[in-house]
Amino acid sequence: MLTRMTWLFRRMSRMYWQEVPFRVASVLRANLRRHGIGSAQRPPPMSGDSRFGNAWVDVLALKTQRADAKSSGLANAQELLIYGHPVRLNDGLPDWTADPVSGLQVPAKFGLDIDFRHLPGLDIKFLWEINRHAWWVELAMDWAMAQDEAALDRLAANIDSWIIANPYPVGPNWASPVEHGIRLINWSIVWHVIGGDTSRIFQRETGRVRLQTWLKCIYQHVHFAADNYSFYSSADNHLIGEAAGVFVASHTWDCWQDVRDKRKAAKRILETEALKQFAADGVNREQALSYHKFSLQFLIAAGLVGLVNGDDFSGAFWERLQAALVYLAAQTDCVGNVPTYGDSDDGDVWSLRPTSASSWLEMLALASRLTSDPIIESKCASLGVSPEDVAAWLPPGACGRASGGGTPSRTELPRHFLEGGYVILGAQLHERGEARAVFDCGPLGYNKVGGHAHADALSLILSVGGTPVLRDSGTYCYNASPEWRRFFRSTAAHNTLTIDGEDQSVYGSSFLWLRDVHCTVVSTGQGEVQEVHACHDGFRRLRDPVMHHRRVRMDAAGSLEVQDWLECRESHHVKLHWHVGTQCTVTDGNRSMSWQLRFEGHTLELSIDGPVECSSVIVGQEDPPQGWASERFYSKRPAEVIVIAATLAPGTVLTTRVVPLDIHGNAK
Known part of the structure; x- marks a missing residue:
């Protein structure tokens, strides 16, 4: 009871003021339904013009x-x-x-x-x-x-x-x-x-x-x-899913007049939420790529149903889906993997893929056909994905519906998604030997609660040739183990700084953060050396308010440089975490504060410069949890993390370099 009451108090603290009367009305409505008043226990007779809608799957x-x-x-x-x-x-x-x-x-x-x-x-x-x-x-x-x-x-x-x-x-x-x-x-x-x-x-x-x-x-x-629509601070993928289900069902079984009224309301919600929950650059604002896909699956189902039943959505709706599909293609690496930032429960709304194909590749094939984008078609071809496997069941008129009115003129997939909060840096991107870094410069989740977001501002994920080198720790679970849920959402489970032992935000519960975190992109640069500089305000709540700054650079050879510094008045104790991919082995380097990361014939050197006090490599520590990777839901295993402890005075820089080595141990 104490846990429930604590959760309720914290949850109420993150509600919009307009939400209070809505919640009160919801409780009263539920009480009426509990007693059968206004319930659907006895459906009305079917309309005289009842019909079953057209199939959105070409059987x-x-x-x-x-x-x-x-x-x-x-x-x-x-x-x-x-x-x-x-x-x-x-x-x-x-x-x-x-x-x-x-x-x-x-x-x-x-x-x-x-x-x-x-x-x-x-x-x-x-x-x-x-x-x-x-x-x-x-x-x-x-x-x-x-x-x-x-x-x-x-x-x-x-x-x-x-x-x-x-x-x-x-x-x-x-x-x-x-x-x-x-x-x-x-x-x-x-x-x-x-x-x-x-x-x-x-x-x-x-x-x-x-x-x-x-x-x-x-x-x-x-x-x-x-x-029971999930409005206000609960209006995330749940609201999209509820409205999509109502819209799909009301066309599939078009049998009751009041359901037709609900269909109109559901369509308005979907039109609105598609534009609210996906930024103009296509990024889902929940800051969790798994839920980006999840919400897209709801919207695609509704879009296809509307298309075949003469109730199509607006051009703005389809253009936002196009942007979301392009973003998904851009985040897919050279072997078909995607970064696992934010929550991931391995869930799909629906699928018609052959059992051998992943849902991510199915979405890539869908993106190719729905957008008619030759760049995405080329991406599919490089991964051995046949969009025809998907196009076979798409209904008439669906191919190219999310094209935005024409064929894109770009020659490559975008790298900067600044409104949504992600930058991709890379050498030979979308080719087999690519080096790919994904930099998180976005806010902490969506709609005040950040339900599926992790405290990972300015975190960095690095892969080489599709192999994770610096990884996200994953999700592991939701409600089963509160202490593990808290760890995998924490700042210490990500490749960024903790300051004075604190998370970037204040933890409320399994799906609740109590303070917003905002990022600002200070500058970006492209050319021989790609660069992005951003900062976040998550530690402004400390007695001495702190802004964490990070500058990331990658050159054409795939060498990475990360600089961290604090904007503050006093010195602060920090810990820098580099969670190493589970396919890598970590050994001491040839000089102080350096380590060699080896995998599949490759060797990279990770080195640190700056006011370091001590360092350690932690694997599978349980109290407090550290050094774990969750590569699928409800699965975790020990994994190495390099932890650097330092004291940073104002303006002092902590620099990390990750450099590929040749067979003689020299930088390439």
């Missing part, structure tokens, strides 16, 4: 493309794999309301009363991932592409089972409206792939009952999502 093209497709075997599987954890299936059905890790059941009470952030002994992420039903799409695909009749039967059994186990509005699957948005989008794909209302599973009396029961549940989903 016929999918069948042609994947004529030799083999079944995934999911129809006969005994378990699912969620975040690397096996989830037992009983006759093909999971336990919809139990945590698959601990086995604990979430109470079957009014969904909005469930405090899913503080459920003792479990993390609801596992349960929700099962209930998003992306794996139902795979069952539908197995039936449509591989003629696996058992897959269709199992899908029908799952639909029946889920509706029975999750009555509106009770239980953990009625606790968060963004989950409804995700489910509705996956249900829409399933609907179109299996043939809509003409599908075999809706035939005969049993099938007709199933169809009516599912339609009722769909109506309740739309009502619940639209009734």
Whole structure:
């Protein structure tokens, strides 16, 4: 109770003043719904002009493309794999309301009363991932592409089972409206792939009952999502997801007049939020690349549905999607990896990719077709990605819809995204031997709370030939282990400075920062030597207010120089962290304050100049946590971090150099 009350007080401290009456009204509305007043328990009769919308997935093209497709075997599987954890299936059905890790059941009470952030002994992420039903799409695909009749039967059994186990509005699957948005989008794909209302599973009396029961549940989903939109300080990817689910569902199942009204409202939200949550240069303002992709998937689904149903979005909407797709392509390295800044839970809203392809490469292929950008097409070709694998299921008119009205005239992908807060420096960028540095010069997250952002201002990530050399530590978990959640979000888990032992911001909870951090880009330069100089105000709260400045330079040979200094009145104790890639080995260098980083036939020397007091290489320390890498959600392993302790007086500079060495140990 103390934890919950502390969280509530901190959360309220970050709300907008206009949000207070909205929150009060939300509580009153939830109380009415709890007692059945204004609820969707009994949907109204369908409109006389009810219709099922046009498919935004070209199923016929999918069948042609994947004529030799083999079944995934999911129809006969005994378990699912969620975040690397096996989830037992009983006759093909999971336990919809139990945590698959601990086995604990979430109470079957009014969904909005469930405090899913503080459920003792479990993390609801596992349960929700099962209930998003992306794996139902795979069952539908197995039936449509591989003629696996058992897959269709199992899908029908799952639909029946889920509706029975999750009555509106009770239980953990009625606790968060963004989950409804995700489910509705996956249900829409399933609907179109299996043939809509003409599908075999809706035939005969049993099938007709199933169809009516599912339609009722769909109506309740739309009502619940639209009734509980995440406005104000909660308006991040959740609001986009909720509105996208309502918009997609209201066109897929265009059967009720009040749902049509909700569709209009959802479209207005999506038009507004696409421009608010993505900067003009395409960067998602949550400062987490995984959620950049997540929000894009919501917006693309809504955009395609509107396109095929005569309810297209504005040119401004599609132009913002174009910018976001170009940014994603620019951040993709020469082997198809992307930097893991901010939170990443490995989640996807939906996917139709072959199981062998990554969701990042699927998004790159989508970017190529939706923008018709020859530079992105060239990027796909260099990675062996065929955009045709995606174009095959895009509906008519989708290719080039996000082109912004013409073919771009640029000759390379952009490097500077100053409004969004990222600069890419590189030698031979997008070629196999590239050296690539990603510099974070953006604010701390979005909308005051910074829910998915890390305290990583002025952090730097370096890769060579696609191998991480200086890495981001990752995410690891959300609610399961508060102490680990705090570490992986902390400044000390990133390649930047801590000052006087403090984070750049004040930690509030797993998805809450209590102070804003702003960055200012002082200057940039391009040429033989690329350069960017920025500073941030996160340490202005100290007794002696401090501005941290960092200048990053990279030359044509891929040598990197980083200068750190403080704008302040007094001297301060700092720690500089360089988290080394897990594929690198760290050994002492040939001179003081230098280390050699070796990987795949390459050797780089990292050296430090300045008023250093001591240094250490830490691996797998637990108390306090340091020296860990999380390369996928719910996975962590010991990894080396070079920690430099120094005292910086005003104007004193701490310089880091990372230089490639030849076989004789000389700088190249």
